[in-house]
Amino acid sequence: MASPAPPRHPGSTRPHPDRPPFLPFPAAEYRRRLARVREALAREGIPGLLVFGGPRASGFLRYLTNFDSWVGHSTLLVLPGSEPILITDSLFRGNLEQSGAALSWVRDLRAARPGSLELDGLIWQVTSAVRSHLGSGEALGVVGEEWLPPALAARLAELLPDYHLGDVTRHLQEVKAIKSAAELRLIRRLVRAGEAGLRAGRAALRPGATEAAVAGAAVGAMFSAGADNLHGPLPLSVASGPRTRLKNVPPTGRAIRRGELILLALEPELHGYGADLTRTWPCGSPTLAGGTALDALERVRAAVQPALRPDTPLRALQAVIRSQSTRVRRVGRLEVLVRGVGTTKSRELPGPGDSDLPLAPGMVLTLECVLSGERWGCAALEDCVLITRQGCERLSREP
Structure with a gap:
């Protein structure tokens, strides 16, 4: 008809x-x-x-x-x-x-x-x-x-x-998973803006400072460095002390105490492209449990990142992740997530079920390593990584 x-x-x-x-x-x-x-x-x-x-x-x-x-x-x-x-x-x-x-x-x-x-x-x-x-x-x-x-x-x-x-x-x-040279230039600018936010957030961290003050410093620095928006459904997370267990929460007026961990997750945006960057720091000297967790998380990232190579399917990461989970099980429960970077948050690559998807030069990913423990809370490291012909390049270098 x-x-x-x-x-x-x-x-x-x-x-x-x-x-x-x-x-x-x-x-x-x-x-x-x-x-x-x-x-x-x-x-x-x-x-x-x-x-x-x-x-x-x-x-x-x-x-x-x-x-x-x-x-x-x-x-x-x-x-x-x-x-x-x-x-x-x-x-x-x-x-x-x-x-x-x-x-x-x-x-x-x-x-x-x-x-x-x-x-x-x-x-x-x-x-x-x-x-x-x-x-x-x-x-x-x-x-x-x-x-x-x-x-x-x-x-x-x-x-x-x-x-x-x-x-x-x-x-x-x-x-769209394979970025052009022009896209890569824009993404590098975007990551630099996000790193400016991380630096400013860390500089604002001191005993008695509030989560909101850390967030404000980070967001202002990102925009001053070139970001033009905040990306994603939860573009900013700040959690300190016992609130780190919640991980994905907005900042509050809670005052940060000496020795506590603070988790800062930023999603700057530039011309519709979004990046995810996360860091966890101690306020002053960490507790023994918190310091152990941060050291373990650094080792996990160092072990997983080299596995992001061209022609390697996403499923190949699982063996590395299982090995690292075993190594850190006394510290906490490990999660490792890989997503694409671009204009579509969490949809830049085909879905998690497509584990045979081979990585290719020009793909930009976020590598997020998350460690959670009953005694000390949650810590996370998240970086933007570019797949190259030789392996991969971590675009976000801020400690």
């Missing part, structure tokens, strides 16, 4: 310059990314692509367009014989210019029905564009962070019953 005609509510297409003033990379960089994605999908016989973005879930969209869907829903359509089409209802007061349009290189940027919770206007524009450029019965790959909103998924299926819709998130993940 043919889909009903779209309603006659106006969207708008905004003419866009080739070099928007806030673009972190040349438009050619984004076109190269799109070309790589098109090639990956073409190998699977998929001619069309729909990338979804929403509030705090715009990482894939940001990678391809630099657009951040702050307050509503957005879709990027990459269709045969067409320039990329970006359709959004993420509008402040219906004003496209004040809603991030200047942050994107995409020239065909269309406003859907204003109102961040109204999906209908967005969907009509999306389905109309798909039918204009993609033949009935063809495949349309869909990418979104975690899941498409049920309302959007249901309406897409209803209005495009004669198309083959399928998830192609992994294809885009595999493309």
